[in-house]
Amino acid sequence: MASITLDKVGKIYAGGTRAVGDVSIDIADGEFIVLVGPSGCGKSTLLRMVAGLEAISEGTVRIGNRVVNDIEPADRDIAMVFQNYALYPHMSVRQNLAYGLKNRRTPRAEIERRVAQAAAILQIGPFLDRKPRALSGGQRQRVAMGRAIVREPAAFLFDEPLSNLDAKLRVTMRLEIKELQRRLRTTSIYVTHDQLEAMTLADRLVVLNAGRIEQIGTPLEVYRKPASTFVAGFIGSPAMNLISSRAVPHLPAAAQAGTIGIRPEDLSVAPDGPLEMEVLAVEELGAQRLVHGQTGGERLTVAMPSDAPLSDTLRLTYRPGSLHLFHPETGRRID
């Protein structure tokens, strides 16, 4: 158990390419932090710097109260779950789980106790003597997590652990990871590009874009008050509508000549609403219906109940207080 502190961490590759810059995060003991962003935003690089698999070019990383910049991965007291699981294919599940403990000269009885315990928690007991290739995707995923928890490390690092699973299994495993972390109370850093995974798992989200932090906050804070147009467009599904303020009549003066963000679920059909939308396409989701259209030359998406009336043009209104205002040049939030 430990806190993790990143202080002005940066990564510059040989050749001068900057992958990550000026990242500072304080992670409390037992906290579940999710690093989220589009591919290439530097989130995996950041995680790998914490793990010790990439050299840290700038700043310091602390685990507990120890600076780990020059400490080998093995001595950082962390465990990592890889995207492709990275199970040792020539070892049985039991050997996979025990390998890290054996390398640390843990007594044999203690290894057996911890392997049995992890197997019970993750329900992989029946597969302990199988090779990884004889397991399904979800079982492999569990073994990979088992390998992390037998070590009883100070922190778990997850590098997109669910992206190789099919959609249904991903939802199940997401819940399992969450419950497991609740139970073990181990500080965790989790990397994903899936905003839904990020929202559901995180105690706090760190939204990254082009190697820099856009926003840090609880899922609801980030959802309700996105700090920039990037965060607004990335977090939440369907994505927030970002339109020029000129397309929306009767706005307060402060919002003139900026970018307006409206969540699709904050828009609703009203006969005397201020916005008129020409309907272009309709997506039925079952409980909900997404209507895509345009207003004043801007694209707009509306989420509405599937029994709401449809026509070629709709008059829309927005929930009071649901407008997000962003600076036209910097894209930062204006409050």
Next chain:
Amino acid sequence: MKRTLFRNQWLPWLLLAPQLAITFVFFLWPAAQAVRQSFLRQDAFGINTSFVGLANFRALWNSPEYLNSLQVTAVFAVLVTVLSMGLSLLLAVALDRMIRSASLYTTLLVWPYAVAPAVAGILWWFIFNPTIGIMPYVLEGIGYDWNHISSKSDALILVVIASAWKQISYNFLFFVAGLQSIPASLREAAAIDGAGPVRRFFDITLPLLSPTTFFLLVVNIVYAMFDTFAVIDATTEGGPAQATNILVYKVYFDGFVGQNLGSSAAQSVILMGIVIALTAIQFRYVEKKVAY
């Protein structure tokens, strides 16, 4: 895979004919001839040929020279295989850690494979020539008197180095390909699991490389037993005092220089049998230990 069905029964055989003809004329026919010859004895002029049954084989079994050659071949094959596979694995692992100039390094390392075995033999013969070579000069500096013309062990070392050197390129390419097919995340996971570089190599890399290693083992042993003829011929010619007279060289020497065709044929049949047996044993027993 795409399956083609032929309505005409003769067409598939016709299409296979060139390959079958080559196999028959250049492989099966000579092999059959060798087997036939091994039961015969000819007089010095080739006028009389008589069937002697297993006499040629019995003579070999009672010949100290032949038994010596068997022993030399075993030592030689093991040394060549271990040396060339060991060195190429080392080079391949070094390359695997390189980021830049890896392709240049690969290109340079592949060159020895393009050198004909006889030329390779001559090359090493020059390098180790007791009178004009550079290596004896260097070795003399550290107090070793190198002479492969009179010393049996020096001669064996020379042919082993020359033969192993020739095979390094080939082994190296396969090891590099094998190493590159091991996901980096496995080694990273092992690093986090507390395994140092040496430990990672023996616990992760080597087991995952075992299909490649197994394949190369078969190829290298067959190479050492058959394809090193030119190296021996260009350097030691089997000497001194039979110290480097491996089976394949003895087959040539007894048959084409000594003109004892019956014995030579019997030797090549035995050699063929040894290689077939070795390969069968390897596939049957060693393959089971390979982690695919």
